Amino acid sequence: MTVDIEDLLGKARLGEADPASKVALARLISLVERGGEPARAVGRLAYPLSGSAYTIGVTGAPGAGKSTLNDTLITQARRDGSVAVLAIDPTSPFTGGAILGDRLRMNEHYQDSGVYIRSMATRGHLGGLAFAVPETVRLLDAAGFSTVVIETVGVGQVEVEVAGAADTTVVVVNPGWGDAVQANKAGLMEIADVFAVNKADRPGAREAVRDLEGMLDLAAGGGWRPPVVTTVASTGEGVAELYSAISKHRSHLVDSGELDTRRSHRIAEELSRVLRRRLEEWVGSRWSDPEVEQVRKRCERREIDLYSAADQIVRQVLGAAIGD
Ligand SMILES: Nc1nc2c(ncn2[C@@H]2O[C@H](COP(=O)(O)OP(=O)(O)O)[C@@H](O)[C@H]2O)c(=O)[nH]1
Ligand SMILES: [Mg+2]
Structure with missing residues (x-):
């Protein structure tokens, strides 16, 4: 099932001119509520x-x-x-x-x-x-x-x-x-x-x-x-x-001028939240990757401490692959 989000947003933006705009809006909000990739696409x-x-x-x-x-x-x-x-x-x-x-x-x-x-x-x-x-x-x-x-x-x-x-x-x-x-x-x-x-x-x-x-x-x-x-x-x-x-x-x-300051702060905070969430998801999805597992195993065997292991994962694995 594919939803044309762009089309829905276009309809939602018709506003008072078109009573059907509320239906499109309601569908978009439901997508946001459910989260995941469709919610990000709306965003x-x-x-x-x-x-x-x-x-x-x-x-x-x-x-x-x-x-x-x-x-x-x-x-x-x-x-x-x-x-x-x-x-x-x-x-x-x-x-x-x-x-x-x-x-x-x-x-x-x-x-x-x-x-x-x-x-x-x-x-x-x-x-x-x-x-x-x-x-x-x-x-x-x-x-x-x-x-x-x-x-x-x-x-x-x-x-x-x-x-x-x-x-x-x-x-x-x-x-x-x-x-x-x-x-x-x-x-x-x-x-x-x-x-x-x-x-x-x-x-x-x-x-x-x-x-x-x-x-x-x-x-x-x-x-x-x-x-x-x-x-x-x-x-x-x-x-x-x-x-x-x-x-x-x-x-x-x-x-x-406080309105602009407040709004800037809010966006910065939200960006930080989105970024942290993205990183968390990334860690979750790559936890079983061979490179990550290798570091994990070394850490479990106490060959490398927790902090160095985390640093290594960030540098070698995350640093190279976060873009995808
Ligand atoms: N006596 C009185 N009752 C009120 C007033 N405002 C709201 N209520 C009643 O308080 C109850 C809760 O109101 P509601 O708006 O649902 O509260 P909410 O949970 O804060 O959204 C309802 O029964 C309202 O009718 C008020 O100014 N005076
Ligand atoms: Mg209420």
Whole structure:
């Protein structure tokens, strides 16, 4: 079975002009999710076409209201162009209760050809998530979406990393003693550019804001101080303010030149990850080659130590053959 990836990407890039573009996009994302050579082929083609989308990470504890918030955030971001949402949330994907509770708006987005919503299963993905998410985000970027929102649960190193790799990262917390402290522990304070205290219709919102501001006072250096916005995602209250805080952060990044720096760092990090993965695969596939085995055997017989053996493999074998 051969899939014409170039053809699919061409269709996906038709965007709002062609409703079938979403079908092509969905197929490409499935290829990326499955990994391997087809995923790399998608990545090769999408890369030069990417670089114009603005990415927003939305993270926080399960049930914090991220999906509900994103539903309204879409409407806000829609004024600045087309919007794609990638929900990586095993506990409550975008198709969960939040959306079903508001069928009307969901329908509104569903019929809007400028909005694309996709949830990505994390189960069985393990290390693949760190590869599949940025690759999918680039694909959505290449497909022409102006804004790409990435929703992840703020637990687990990879999820936090993925959300933190966006241009603007929104950390969602809820009222209640300790939530801000938990966010701190999970490493969310460092990645936050904007805080949303969601479920502000519940008691303790003011205290949560105060806790966060207190922590920000302690952390305060120069530069950008993350604003704290209160929201009630279920009614949409405060979401316009949240989007305006995101837009302000974006302007700050652009004006200070930090956007380019951040993006360069991100690409360098990803290149390093891709390279390490490539080397790992290479080692795996060549482990039984006669030259490698020879060094291995010598090492097992203690004729050569581990470090010299590794150096020798790198120099003689890897050095000569990594290109193929
Ligand atoms: N009272 C209240 N409930 C909310 C609010 N935002 C979301 N919820 C509810 O919280 C639950 C979890 O929301 P969801 O968006 O799925 O959370 P996620 O796991 O962070 O994506 C749902 O039942 C929402 O209806 C809010 O501002 N106030
Ligand atoms: Mg969710």
